[in-house]
Amino acid sequence: MQPPRLSRDNRRQQILESALPLFARYGFAGTTTRRIADTARISEALLFKHFPNKSAIYAEILAGICTADPGLARLRAEPPSTRTLVQIVRGMAHYFLQAADGSDAEGNQKLRLTLSSYLEDGEFAKVLSDKVEQVIAPIFIDSLEQAIAVGDALAGASSPRNLFWFTHHTICTLAATQLPSLPSLDYPPAAKLEREVCEYILRGVGLTDAAITAHGALDLSFEAFETSLLEFAK
Known part of the structure; x- marks a missing residue:
């Protein structure tokens, strides 16, 4: 039976929706493109027309979660500022340290997957890094540039992107x-x-001690920044 004709966007969404419960149940290594295609009731060849590999599917799911996160959505809505820069750094530190100690089980898995990817072919880490750069890095970069413009940070030799x-x-x-x-x-x-790591990083990217104190950088309470990296991203 031929699969129903869908628009490109709808077909991609169908693939993502089919893949999500598989990744949740079997993990990244235990989920194959064949299994995703079978769940979506399409051929593997059709799947590959929309996503080059399994890593791209996984990273797209993570990016969608990241974009939908209420805490990140509110942060993205804020104007670039020193305070926003501080929130991003604090959010990244909080997320990754929670992932490392196991209190965020999903984050722990993502961190381990990324580190494993660095030791293998790097494919998953590369795709995920691209998504993190699209979603999170611009907020950091714009906020650092604004902090420099208002005198809260000193411009250095490194680009804001590299500092991110x-x-x-x-x-x-x-x-x-x-x-x-x-x-x-x-x-x-x-x-x-x-x-301590937030203080180290904020000074490293150029924030002055006065700015750190003025913005309460080390005492900011912060809402969930749970799905960003990479990201991650956080």
Whole structure:
């Protein structure tokens, strides 16, 4: 039986909706493109016309969740500012440290998948990084540029884009040290560690001590930034 004809957007959405419960049940490694295609009642060849590989499907799902997150939506609606920059850094640190200690099970899986990808072909990490750069990096970049413009931060030799990724990778590496049941380093408790790494990063991207104090950078309460990285993204 031929699958019903759908528009390109509707077909992509159908594939994503079919893949989501499979990833949730079997994980990334245990989900195949054949299984996704069978669940969507289409051929693998048709699936590949819309997504080049399994990593692209997974990353698209994560990006959709990230875009739909209420906390991130509110942050994206805020004008670029020093305060917004601080919220992003605090959000990234909070998310990754929660993922590392296992209190965010889904985040823990994403972090492990990304780290594994770095050690393999890098395909999943690359696709996910592209999504993080589209969704989260612009808020960081615009806010840092605004902080520089108003004198809250000093311009350095590194581009704001690179500073975003330096921030991301610093926090990811820190989180990775906390993944084993016996952490590789004896860091302080999570709340104190989060504050310290935020201070380190904010100074590193150029924020002045006066700006950090004025914006209460280390005492900001922050709402869920749970699905961003990578992202992640957070």
